[in-house]
Amino acid sequence: MAAALSDLPDDLLRHVLSLTPAKEAASTAVLSRRWRSLWRTCGAVNIDSRSYGSSAEARESFVRGVKAALDASRPIRKLTIHVELDAETYAEVNKRYRSLNKPDLNLVDAVVSHPAARGVEVIHVGAHRILGFGFVQQGFHTLSYGALPSEALAVLHITNCFLRFTPPPGTTTFPLLAELRLHGCSLSVMGLQAVINVSPKLATLHLQHISFYYSDDDDGEEEEEEQGVTCYRLRCPSVTALVLKNCSWVKGCMELDVPRLRCLTFKGPVRSGLVDGQVSLKVKSQEQLDLLLDRVDVHLTDDNIGTSRSENNKIRVPFWQSLRNFSKAKVLKLKLDYPIDQVAVVHKKDQDHQLHCNDAMFGNLTRLELEGSFVDAPAGKVAAAAAIANLLHCCPVLRDLRLNLRKALRSPSITRSDFRLVSLGRARLDFDESVEHFKHCRRNSLATDDGQHDFDTYDEVSDIPGLTGHSFKCLQSCLRRVTLQLRMKNNDPADCFGTQLAKFFSTDAMALEELYIDDGIHRICEHMNLVKIGRWAATNSPKKGKPATGGITVLPHET
Amino acid sequence: MAAPESGDGNNGAARMVTLISSDNTRFEVEAAAASLSQTLQLTILDGGGGGGDGIPLPNVDSATLSKVLEYCIKHAPAAANGGAPNATAVDRAELERFDNEFVNIDQSVLYSLIMAAHNLEIEGLQSLVAKKVADMIKGKSPMEIRRTLGFPDPTPEEQAEMNAHMLEYGWAYE
Numbered sequence: 001m002a003a004a005l006s007d008l009p010d011d012l013l014r015h016v017l018s019l020t021p022a023k024e025a026a027s028t029a030v031l032s033r034r035w036r037s038l039w040r041t042c043g044a045v046n047i048d049s050r051s052y053g054s055s056a057e058a059r060e061s062f063v064r065g066v067k068a069a070l071d072a073s074r075p076i077r078k079l080t081i082h083v084e085l086d087a088e089t090y091a092e093v094n095k096r097y098r099s100l101n102k103p104d105l106n107l108v109d110a111v112v113s114h115p116a117a118r119g120v121e122v123i124h125v126g127a128h129r130i131l132g133f134g135f136v137q138q139g140f141h142t143l144s145y146g147a148l149p150s151e152a153l154a155v156l157h158i159t160n161c162f163l164r165f166t167p168p169p170g171t172t173t174f175p176l177l178a179e180l181r182l183h184g185c186s187l188s189v190m191g192l193q194a195v196i197n198v199s200p201k202l203a204t205l206h207l208q209h210i211s212f213y214y215s216d217d218d219d220g221e222e223e224e225e226e227q228g229v230t231c232y233r234l235r236c237p238s239v240t241a242l243v244l245k246n247c248s249w250v251k252g253c254m255e256l257d258v259p260r261l262r263c264l265t266f267k268g269p270v271r272s273g274l275v276d277g278q279v280s281l282k283v284k285s286q287e288q289l290d291l292l293l294d295r296v297d298v299h300l301t302d303d304n305i306g307t308s309r310s311e312n313n314k315i316r317v318p319f320w321q322s323l324r325n326f327s328k329a330k331v332l333k334l335k336l337d338y339p340i341d342q343v344a345v346v347h348k349k350d351q352d353h354q355l356h357c358n359d360a361m362f363g364n365l366t367r368l369e370l371e372g373s374f375v376d377a378p379a380g381k382v383a384a385a386a387a388i389a390n391l392l393h394c395c396p397v398l399r400d401l402r403l404n405l406r407k408a409l410r411s412p413s414i415t416r417s418d419f420r421l422v423s424l425g426r427a428r429l430d431f432d433e434s435v436e437h438f439k440h441c442r443r444n445s446l447a448t449d450d451g452q453h454d455f456d457t458y459d460e461v462s463d464i465p466g467l468t469g470h471s472f473k474c475l476q477s478c479l480r481r482v483t484l485q486l487r488m489k490n491n492d493p494a495d496c497f498g499t500q501l502a503k504f505f506s507t508d509a510m511a512l513e514e515l516y517i518d519d520g521i522h523r524i525c526e527h528m529n530l531v532k533i534g535r536w537a538a539t540n541s542p543k544k545g546k547p548a549t550g551g552i553t554v555l556p557h558e559t
Numbered sequence: 560m561a562a563p564e565s566g567d568g569n570n571g572a573a574r575m576v577t578l579i580s581s582d583n584t585r586f587e588v589e590a591a592a593a594s595l596s597q598t599l600q601l602t603i604l605d606g607g608g609g610g611g612d613g614i615p616l617p618n619v620d621s622a623t624l625s626k627v628l629e630y631c632i633k634h635a636p637a638a639a640n641g642g643a644p645n646a647t648a649v650d651r652a653e654l655e656r657f658d659n660e661f662v663n664i665d666q667s668v669l670y671s672l673i674m675a676a677h678n679l680e681i682e683g684l685q686s687l688v689a690k691k692v693a694d695m696i697k698g699k700s701p702m703e704i705r706r707t708l709g710f711p712d713p714t715p716e717e718q719a720e721m722n723a724h725m726l727e728y729g730w731a732y733e
Contacts, residue, residue, distance in 0.1 A: 019693035
């Protein structure tokens with residue numbers, strides 16, 4: 001067995017050196033004769049300014065070292081560049097080179113355009129401005145389209161660069177580029193489009209913290225005026241996985257045309273209409289998208305702090321509108337930075353309008369995850385339940401439901417009249433509403449109103465107006481697994497939202513096999529033991545026709 | 560529903576295989592964990608390693624193999640999930656913590672692991688241990704690297720050669 005480094009074959013030593021910064025890798029050449037050329041043939045060059053000091057002199061030797069490493073290495077398959085610069089050194093470096101040629105500041109372009117990098121397959125660039133206290137910002141370095149080696153490039157990751165992606169004259173293409181990840185960069189949307197246009201194999205596009213700017217060079221061909229806002233359309237014909245997180249766009253709005261999309265991750269606000277600076281979630285080529293979308297992960301942030309109740313539609317309407325984009329998704333993960341009651345639709349006419357009253361809006365959705373908060377007050381819980389009901393209503397074939405809810409501090413957005421509607425069962429949340437249900441719900445709403453219950457009288461756990469007594473297609477036959485994550489405190493009453501939801505799913509989900517509960521303190525699970533759930537399910541089964549053998553496994557959810 | 564008969568091993572959830580180290584120690588592990596090794600995966604898919612047979616690994620001693628399997632068992636669930644999509648941030652942080660502690664070991668063990676991971680083609684482990692050695696070199700002067708990696712101090716002859724080399728590659732020694 002190998003016990004010493006020298007026992008390892010050359011290829012494994014090269015693998016180690018391919019992960020080492022260029023300066024240190026090169027200095028292994030003097031370890032022994034065997035090591036002399038290993039670093040030059042390891043296939044990777046890792047440029048790292050941290051191997052040098054941060055003074056202006058050190059930067060000069062850094063620049064010389066970079067050039068020497070590239071001159072000596074070949075062939076290079078992987079190139080990583082990590083440049084850090086603080087404002088002070090930047091000023092000094094800038095002063096030293098009065099001419100236009102500033103080797104340090106043009107370093108990224110110089111490295112990627114070096115002849116030794118022509119056949120490079122993977123490029124990672126991070127060019128950071130160090131602000132102190134651990135803060136890092138977009139750096140002083142630019143990266144130009146024309147500098148990139150194009151023939152073999154398959155993976156391009158760029159962090160904190162200013163991108164000059166204006167295509168140079170000529171026909172540079174990226175025939176093998178499959179993955180483009182940009183993080184903390186600014187670039188013109190036309191520049192991005194230009195790269196996408198010549199990358200026929202681009203499958204993964206990852207855009208995070210991108211500021212898109214509008215360049216004067218951009219022609220108006222792709223623009224459209226809609227509601228007085230200029231709208232730019234980004235076409236990504238080959239992209240199957242798209243990540244769009246915290247991107248901003250300074251002029252007009254941006255729309256994405258991603259006909260072959262399968263996985264989407266979005267993080268950002270959803271607002272009504274077309275708003276300046278917004279990257280729109282509206283995805284074009286609806287029919288094709290419908291066929292393929294597998295997984296959608298949407299994290300909607302709250303930029304509406306202070307929104308008054310009357311403006312509540314600013315969240316609710318665009319929320320449902322944007323969900324409609326994903327109507328054929330199989331897995332949907334929704335995370336809301338605000339109480340989920342903000343998206344509840346309780347009026348019949350609103351449902352027609354916003355949900356299209358469509359009980360098959362998510363006709364393919366088998367897994368739904370909802371993360372958000374609820375307002376721990378009767379009205380808040382009713383409204384949160386209504387939001388859950390709205391979603392259940394749209395998912396006829398749901399098999400796996402995960403709810404991760406925490407208590408919100410805000411007051412519920414639901415109005416008094418809405419509350420009465422829901423708690424009296426008048427809000428039409430399903431199509432099988434009957435007088436019997438109506439009576440049932442009213443009885444339950446009375447139980448909710450007095451709020452507090454004794455700790456150990458679990459038989460007294462209230463039903464949830466808005467949920468209990470309504471029938472949802474998915475509850476009848478397909479919902480097999482429910483995971484509830486609701487953080488509880490020791491002083492929470494037994495009859496809390498968590499126990500109410502657990503009771504609801506254990507009694508009303510006819511095909512339920514597994515119920516996972518995580519309340520943070522294992523209380524629901526301890527007290528709401530199998531016997532209790534069994535009894536709830538049993539009392540329920542004769543009238544709902546649940547098979548007598550339909551046992552439910554209740555397990556603490558492992559976190 | 561009846562459990563599938565032993566012939567149907569594709570599901571492999573609880574299927575066990577036996578691996579035999581160079582010093583004849585037998586290790587019984589879940590097939591899913593052992594399958595992190597590309598080399599073993601094919602044998603296991605063919606139904607090998609079950610029952611009394613065992614898969615002999617003449618290049619890996621028992622100390623190294625137990626370390627390798629520790630890694631495989633920890634990483635098997637994430638690998639079965641197909642990696643990222645289902646993993647939570649908590650899961651990933653836990654794996655990262657495990658990895659950091661896992662490579663906090665003697666250099667001789669580390670080098671044995673590099674060989675074993677290479678022979679068994681366990682991609683994640685190969686990167687992890689190679690990265691650890693790379694990190695041992697990172698940020699060090701040539702002399703420090705020499706000592707860290709356990710090279711004896713240079714003979715006068717070697718020193719002369721080194722000096723010549725350092726003249727040529729001065730940038731790496733500034």
